[in-house]
Amino acid sequence: MHKLLPTSTVGSLPKPSWLAKPETLWSPWKLQGEQLAEAKQDALRITLQEQIHAGIDIVSDGEQTRQHFVTTFIEHLDGVDFAKRKTVKIRNRYEASVPSVVGDVSRQKSVFVEDAKFLRQQTKQPIKWCLPGPMTMIDTLYDAHYKSREKLAWEFAGILNQEAKELEASGVDIIQFDEPAFNVFFDQVNDWGIAALERAVEGLKCETAVHICYGYGIKANTDWKKTLGSEWRQYEETFPTLQKSNIDIISLEYQNSKVPMELMELIRGKKVMVGAIDVATHAIETPEEVANTLRKALQFVDADKLYPCTNCGMAPLPRHIARGKLNALSDGTAILRNEISN
Known part of the structure; x- marks a missing residue:
């Protein structure tokens, strides 16, 4: 990653309408069996091409093979019962029907490694892979077994570490952990949340990232943002x-x-x-708006450490909007890159 200001997306990009229902979170698959497996790979190829075409430097799978950024990982673990559902409040904002932890959690086999290997075969560019962070995982479950958020988070951290090591071995350059819960449960974050995250990255030699946002552009999140006042100082x-x-x-x-x-x-x-890209609006930023945001960031982040990105995932957006936003990110970054190098 020698390029100055390497661009990337947070993770998810919209799925093609033939794979899953557009503009929907937890959208059910439209195919099954071998047809679904092939369709997921096709969607991954397309989303990769769209990123490359837009000039994105650090590319991802666009999370084409998963229904949801947290639950798809959890579905592959033992100790969680998806038939036993409970309604819980996720991140203290909206109610959702979630699976229950009914026994010791463990991972029998890798979850995303085959997908990551497939992505690696398709491109020479640096690739980033997203995993849910331990605290955000426990916030998306009902725990009827450990009865301790901290204990369950440590169990998940160990499982994530196994997965991350296999992803690294399959050629992933950056492993990112998504932790929107870090913007809500501050005491727990400082007491054990960050320590659990460090457990998840233990022994990794590739680069590691943590993504902390204010959520997808869904109504529960945009309503919550309206209650946060004139300055958001959660960070x-x-x-x-x-x-x-x-x-x-x-x-x-x-x-x-x-x-x-x-x-x-x-x-x-x-x-x-x-x-530098708002994912909660259909308005596409101008390259100048993107450049302006990044210019301001340079007051606080050295140029060699600034990675232009999106605010969050773009799964719920229409595909043409997401494409427009990818182009804006790339073009806006190019403006600033030229300013710095001249």
Whole structure:
């Protein structure tokens, strides 16, 4: 990753309509069996081509092979019963019917490694792979077994570490852990959440990232954001601890949010994926808007540590909007790259 200001997306990109229902989270697959397996690979190829075509530097699978960024990983583990569902409040915002932890959790085989190997075969560019973070995993479950968020998080951290090591071995350059829960449960984040995340990255030699955002552009999240006041200072609670952690890259939301830019000063020294694309609107940013956001970020992040990115995943967006936003990210970054190198 020698390129200055390497661009990437947070992770998810819209799925083709022949694979799953568009603009929907937890969208059911339209195919099954071997047809579904082949269709997922086709969708992965297409989403990779779209990223490359738009000039994105660090590419991903667009999460084409998973229904949801958390539950798809959990589905492959033992100790979780998807038939025994309970309604819980996710991230203190919206109610969802979630599976129950009924016994010791464990992983019999890798979850995403075959998909990651397939992506690796398709491109020479750096690739990033996303996994759910331990705290966000426990926030998306009903725990009837451990009866302790912390204990369950540590169990998941060990499982994530096994998966991450296999992903690294299959050629993944950056492994990113998605932790939107870090913006909600501050005391737990500082007490054990970041420590659990460090357990998940133990022994990895590839780069590691943590993504902390204010959620997809779904109504429950946009309604919550309206209650956060004129300044969103949630990052202030966790950044000092993250700055001392051994996670390499911090991915954060900025575009059209009320996050004060100077909070990035708290993670000075880390690489920062700066969200310069708003995923909660269908309006496509202009390259100049993207360049302007990144320009401001340079006050707090050294140019060699600035990774232009999206605020969050784009799965719920129409495909043409997501494509437009990818182009804007790339073109806006190019403007700034030229300014810096001239």
